[in-house]
Amino acid sequence: MKYFSNILMNLPEFTKNLLSWNQFSNSRQMPWKGETDPYKIWLSEIILQQTRVEQGLAYYEKFISRFPKVQDLAMAQDAEVFKYWEGLGYYSRCRNLLATARWVAFENKGHFPPDYEGLLKLKGVGPYTAAAIASFAFGEPRAVLDGNVFRVLSRYFGINTPIDSLTGKKLYAQLAQALLPTDQPGAYNQAIMDFGAVVCKPQAPLCSACVQQTDCEAYRLGVVGDLPVKEKSIKKRTRYFYYFLLKWNNQYYVRQRGGGDIWQDLHEWVLIEQAEPLATDPSIYRNLLKKYLGTAKLKQLRVGEEVRQQLSHQTIIGRFITAELTIPLSTETGYQLLSPDALSKLAFPRFITAFSPRL
DNA sequence: AAGCCGGGGAT
DNA sequence: ATCCCAGGCTT
Numbered sequence: 001m002k003y004f005s006n007i008l009m010n011l012p013e014f015t016k017n018l019l020s021w022n023q024f025s026n027s028r029q030m031p032w033k034g035e036t037d038p039y040k041i042w043l044s045e046i047i048l049q050q051t052r053v054e055q056g057l058a059y060y061e062k063f064i065s066r067f068p069k070v071q072d073l074a075m076a077q078d079a080e081v082f083k084y085w086e087g088l089g090y091y092s093r094c095r096n097l098l099a100t101a102r103w104v105a106f107e108n109k110g111h112f113p114p115d116y117e118g119l120l121k122l123k124g125v126g127p128y129t130a131a132a133i134a135s136f137a138f139g140e141p142r143a144v145l146d147g148n149v150f151r152v153l154s155r156y157f158g159i160n161t162p163i164d165s166l167t168g169k170k171l172y173a174q175l176a177q178a179l180l181p182t183d184q185p186g187a188y189n190q191a192i193m194d195f196g197a198v199v200c201k202p203q204a205p206l207c208s209a210c211v212q213q214t215d216c217e218a219y220r221l222g223v224v225g226d227l228p229v230k231e232k233s234i235k236k237r238t239r240y241f242y243y244f245l246l247k248w249n250n251q252y253y254v255r256q257r258g259g260g261d262i263w264q265d266l267h268e269w270v271l272i273e274q275a276e277p278l279a280t281d282p283s284i285y286r287n288l289l290k291k292y293l294g295t296a297k298l299k300q301l302r303v304g305e306e307v308r309q310q311l312s313h314q315t316i317i318g319r320f321i322t323a324e325l326t327i328p329l330s331t332e333t334g335y336q337l338l339s340p341d342a343l344s345k346l347a348f349p350r351f352i353t354a355f356s357p358r359l
Numbered sequence: 360a361a362g363c364c365g366g367g368g369a370t
Numbered sequence: 371a372t373c374c375c376a377g378g379c380t381t
Contacts, residue, residue, distance in 0.1 A: 048376045055367060055375085089365025092379070126378045146376045166360075193376055202374060203370060232361080262364065310371090311365055350366060 013215055014156060015179050015188065021199075021211045022191035028198055031060065033190065038112040038137040039070045039104075045129045046097055050090060053197070059088055070112075073098070074105030082265060082347035089350075091264055096124030116142050127173075135185040143176035144189045145169075148196025153179075154228035155200060158217025162231040234313055240277050241318035244270040244289060245357060248325040252359065253335040254343060262314065263349040269320075269356070270335055277306070277317060285321050292333050298323040307355040320356050 030053060032044040043063055047056040062084055067073040073081065078098060085094040100122045104112055113119050115138065119130040127145065134140035143149075150163040153175055161168040181188050199206045207219055218224045246253045246269070253270050257263050272288050280303050289298065304320040329335065338346075340359045348356075 045376065050364090050375055050377055051366085052368070052375050087366075089367090090377085092364065093377090096378085124378070128377055132376065144376070147374070148376070189376095197376085234362090264364085309366085312374095313363065313365090 015181055017211050018191050018195060021195060026191065026194050028194045036137050038133055041133050041137045042112060045132050046093055046124055049093060070101050070110060071105045073101040079345055083345060086347040087350055091266060093124055095265055099123045114138055116140055135189045139186060141180055141182040141185040143180040145173055145176050146193060148193045149176055150228050152192055152196045152200045155218035155224055156212055156216050158221060160229050163228045164230050164232050236313055236315055238315040238317060240274040241316055242272045242274060243318060243320050245320055245322045246270055246325055248328050248337065251337040251339050252343060253329060254338055255335045266349050267346045268352060292329055294330060296329065297326040299326065300324050309351045316351055322357055
């Protein structure tokens, strides 16, 4: 490979310059920085998976305040923890968070596994998170490989191997590990991620003020904006969700969503999904609900405006329809009646918290 | 190896 | 609209 000699030549230089930048120019401050409590490291890392620091920060503070130790999280009810996670997305993280907290607290005497291999066995903990906890909490020399690291290394060394290919992942993992100074793995891992977030950013990187500029292969070739290379592009699909906010006896029908789809474990109103968009005509919605209603009638039916939410892989378009029932629905519908007070303790997807009419 | 899983900010 | 974010799990 053409960049092989370049890597060998610049390997010590890269690490030296990065640590120097970290010491003198890195002002990035975060509450978990310098933390060595594996519980807090773990919690922050799970929250930050595919999530911006600015977005995860408030959630971290809320969780630490309510669940200061892993035992507090382990003993909490699922519903309360999901309520704390509400709005953060990727809800399987929350389910795995609970499973791991309970395993650590109840099956492992409150201790997190003290090394990379042990951490990797935890639910929701993959190669990145295991390396982060191992290096930050236990000083183990494991290089983290996240979006920042991919970007920094691909640009500095001019690597155009796709980061989402198997060979790319292997290559970057080896390179990252080779660059890691074994005497301060935590500080280095923190530094390279800070550097990627603050200087070597995805868009508009601060090359003119970059301490690595003279050694950066992508800068020399003028291809900073083209790296890193990704080969897979996501294709989106559009779905039409019609939510019925059905009221009876001052209570509302709700259910918990199952697996195999978005928003797993979160709650929702009576949902009828359509393949095509629907107009506002109220008769359309009365007909849609017929299979659930039996002899019940709808009063005060109101059809809301069309709303939409963009997810990573899906576009959700829909409406909220409110109505009162003359008699309750059959229990076989799978929906249960809950009071507004009970509903306020449940977690709902953003699509509902953002667009659903007030109770 | 490929597909799926959220929500938000920047461009 | 598109990209990307301190990725991981399932098939």
